[in-house]
Amino acid sequence: MSIAAQVERFVAMGTRVELHVFGGGFADALVAARRAIEDVDDALTIHRPSPTTAVNEGMLAGREVAIDDPVLIEALIAIEAVHALTDGLFDPAVDNRFGGAGWADVVFDPRTARIAATRPLALDFGGFGKGFALDRACAVLRDAGIVCACLSAGESSLAVIGEHPLGGGWPFAIPHPLVGDAVLVELELVDEALSISTTVGAGTHAPERAAMIRPSDGAIVTAARCAVAIDRSGGRAEALSTALLVADDDCARRLLGGGPARRFLYDLSQEAAPTVDVARMHAA
């Protein structure tokens, strides 16, 4: 007997999102999961007026801002954690317009939901938002009793609930961004999220795409790299792949060592490349 699937396909977070639920009969949950992602988009976007742009306006003007959006508060709490997890390499406040400003200059009190900055800066949740949105959508689906689902946000952020509908892990192959038909790595996921960050390949030259900036020196990262991170949390996975992309060798080793077989970094600067290339990986 075939396994019924339901799909919700829509645009959010500036990209296309697909929610595939297996098992059938979860139409309302799919709509609720979509709404959860759209809520994150509404809260975190900086491309139209949002709670985040309101915070940014205040911090750029040197004011303390009271936040009343629960999604933004939750995101900021998660940001505190992933900033620490990545040794500061994932930094939503870094922007080469503001010199050396960064998350260390942000004063956020989750108890009072107030935020301020010691110097002018603005937040940008790129490199975190899609994974965070998938986390919230997964939570909605799990609450509805769904035990088997695959979620994609822009194809660079994926999350799965439970095992593959036919049992075992969900098998994914990460295509080589520069070499057609070649694969960087094959992975199996169960109740996990996957994030891919790259500086090369199709899509990296899209006009909407922001540059990757290294928080330590404010430089734009131009080296040909691709990072892959798997984590229970989509937000963490995305922050980790972003951090790996901008990390220097020492920092990269530290981060890779924190998640053996779950974090990968590929140097693609010498390309003419291989398949399932573990050798090129900077393992710890």
Added chain:
Amino acid sequence: MTDKDFDLTRRSFIDRVMMATAGAGMAAAAPWAVSAASAAGADPVKTNPVRLGVIGTGDRGRTLIQNIAKTRNCTVVSICDTYAPNLAKARQWVGPTTRSFSDHRAMLDAGGIDAVVIATPLNMHARHTFDAFDAGLHVWCEKAMARTIADCGAMVARSKTANRVLQIGHQRMFHPTYLNALMRAKAGEIGSLTQIRASWHRNNAWRRAVPADATDRQINWRLYRDSSAGLMTELATHQLQVGNWFFDAAPTRVIGSGSICFWKDGREVYDHVALIYEYAGGRKLIYTSLLNNARYGCEEQIQGSKGTIEPELGRIYQEVPAKVLALQRMQKDVARGHKRTVPIGGATWFPELPVTTPGESLGWGEYDETMLQFEGFGAAVRAGKPLPGLLRQAYQASVASLLGEQAMDRGEAMTWPTNLVAI
């Protein structure tokens, strides 16, 4: 093309028009096309055709003559032009018994015609129309209707008092692609329509060589203000009609800017126009036309909350992005009990740029819709009743084009006139 091929193409063309006009809401949105296609679909035999006299046999007039020849219910029996070479060129497209005139009054006085086709310079349309009505004839007139808003209204009023058909040439109103586009818009496929961007961009002087026996004003009448409003009446009228048609309304106000920006050759009409037509509910038609860049050509981008239609390209674009093929394959695999690695992941997918998005075909008519206009006109003349709804569309399009000219000339917003003739 053989006669048999021609008949098949004609049949297929009419079928497509009938299919498009059968959609929900289309009987009210394009009643003229329903009537014309029904008449044409009955495959009339050319035994007692409507006899037409064509006034103006320049390039456009000769094109019309060729299209009239394809109809089953109209025939050209007289032609008229004040410029002898135009008349001579037109003779190759008409039968040997067709009479020629250098004065339209002489043609009207000679009789033997049921209706006139007017393809003269814009400032002559009203006078030729009035003379034809006075002669008891029906009128098919090229767009725009007239050089002034008052004359447009007078043409409508005179058709009513003379009880004669007045039909204006707006071929898009009979085009299966446009009708199909409207049907899909009415069905909600592109959501709520809020904006139309229309352009007609060319890269040429729009100036014709003047023979030794003619004057510049005679040949290049489109470039002079007494005879034309230039881009507004000769090009924009078509697209303003499309805008009004898809918005199902006339504009409430127009602002605009016009200039002679590139072709500083003594012309009097603008070679660059940019206007915004406002419609109820905050909807807008943004219009540009210019004569020194053809990149974006002629198009109407009909923009809704769920998609966009570009009828000239014959494409419909949905806002919902294409499916992720790898996930689609995974779902099919699961359905047939097969587990396979899913190749996915890379830089975040961004929406494609509009110019590279392929969209979906609306279908394309191979047959010239001008033929159907004339079959509809022939049927209207025979019935003594105009095709429903058409004159209102044409009148509002002509008024919109002339109001746009006023907005640019005065540098101020012009509100939609409240004293238009009721139709």
